[in-house]
Amino acid sequence: MKDSLLEVKDLEVTFFNRNGKVRAVRGINFDVKKGEILGIVGESGSGKTVTNLSIMGLLKGTGKVTKGQIIYKGENLLNKSEKEMLKIRGNDIAMIFQDPMTSLNPVFTVGNQITDVIMRHQKLSRKEAKKKTIEMLKMVGIPSAEERYNNYPHEFSGGMRQRAIIAMALSCKPDLLIADEPTTALDVTIQAQILELLKELKEKLNTSIILITHDLGVVANICSRVVVMYGGMIMEEGSVEDIFYTPLHPYTKGLLQSLPKTGGKMKERLIPIKGNPPNLANEIKGCPFADRCPYTMDICREKQPKYYYDGENHRGMCWLLDKSINGKGENHEE
């Protein structure tokens, strides 16, 4: 893949806990092209955050990459020393974390924390870095940035904290930005600002962005390609049109169906996907979605399906896509 900035190859991540192993990521492959916004959607607990923490070299505690490669600009990040990764994290790859409090230290003011980051990575004096910080805070829509500079994290609302973190991540102009639910805490008018900002980064600086979100409206509006995860695996990958108009996988279809219908006057009951996600501490023999899938066949519980392609770039992992399987499309829930 010639214009890939990042390639994740056969990645497996396992947590080795006292009470057993949790196989959070179970062999996934995807790439991120230069200057594209790749969306990652999927079940809560499906391994989206863990995958991206692995890319950043920030897996903590008992979590280990047990297999695979993470190739960034031709080099495997998994072979880098902690010192080298520190440098990459500051200048090349930045991540906006799902949990705003992990990136902000409660005992320092928001402004000082961003200034410190800028000073660490760019050769600027404290005064210049402070000026830059205020510019960044304004850019992400923090009102009275000069005064707010001296606030502590708890004096910010949830959404303002998130914007401060986005300012921090963008201050170093990374080549790859990983944004884990960056707009989840924001209302739609501010979300619109942040998404415009991300689009601008992509267009003006050719920044590549991995956007993890469960908001399919956001995906439809700013992503070019989408990866759909479930149970530590990729169920489907395709262009945004593939995913929304001709989804291959029953899980993807279920997600699209769960959305509340807009416009209609009468209130219809929502249609969730029934059942619970798999416990990743257990072995999964067949398809991870088999317990909740409306089409499950015997083979689904026995053997893990492989990827079937609809065109070159649209793939799905589901036995229904195998032409030789009978009993196709029978929905046993209706």
Next chain:
Amino acid sequence: MKSKLIEVKDLKKYYPAKKSSIIGKTQYLKAVDGVSFYINEGETFGLVGESGCGKSTVGKSIIRLFDITDGEILYRGKDISKLNGRQLKSYRRKMQVIFQDPYSSLNPTLTVEEIISEPLDVYNIGDKGQRRERVIELLEKVGLNKDHLGRYPHEFSGGQRQRIGIARALSIKPEFILCDEPISALDVSIQAQVVNMLEDLQEELGLTYLFIAHDLSMVRYISHRIGVMYLGKLVEKGPSDEIYNHPAHPYTQALLSSVLEPDPKMAAKTIKALEGDVPSPLNPPKGCRFVTRCKYAMKKCYEIEPKLKEISPDHSVACHLY
């Protein structure tokens, strides 16, 4: 006639901010500045608005997490805003909360079982066996199971932690639940499960919710009535269909038009963002608080603060256009 479970009258919550070096006296951040609304028993009131506009502060004031600056909070007609610790105890049991941030709201040193049964322990409900049974029942209600009993919060994903918080809030069968962005961290298939679950519980137990969110499609879906907040004030309130079909305030209209459709064909070239500066709550504009971003702003909008005015039954708006 439906009865009001909760009524908030002219609620104010000010936080002392840094001393202004120019004027030399303490400035106040008016997080909530004169908000009034009511919630009927067994119904859901949705509160939407910009990040930082004071939604969580309204919610936390109602459940009395702190003392308010001014105003009244009526619970079944009785003002609880000035009650102290001991007098509040019986109300605390009736009011539970599901928080916005599933990370900081769960005690990391407790197991899932301990977290969910904590309220049962506090109020001495059931014996040990019954408590465990109840915890398992609740776990299953929120899409987890008994394998999770002995695990700690850090072993769960964001969405899973939020479900633990929901199970905990339900444990002592409250009358009122403050749902502060309870589904923002969940994926859509689980959002739908949780929303259906909250609705079923409402029907079954007659629960009353204050539902704070910024996902407008879900707020509309779950709420009977809605209030729209901007910079510490309610700018519009009314029945939810009415707000959606006839939004009156320019801010409400902007909120509705910034909703992103889950359809790539309808993806806008530029995502419509509101123009203008978001004013600081430390120094709100003098007239209408929305004036810096409003495309209809007239002269008097800069000078006179608009009052809430009823424009159709139970639907009011604070805007000089009306």
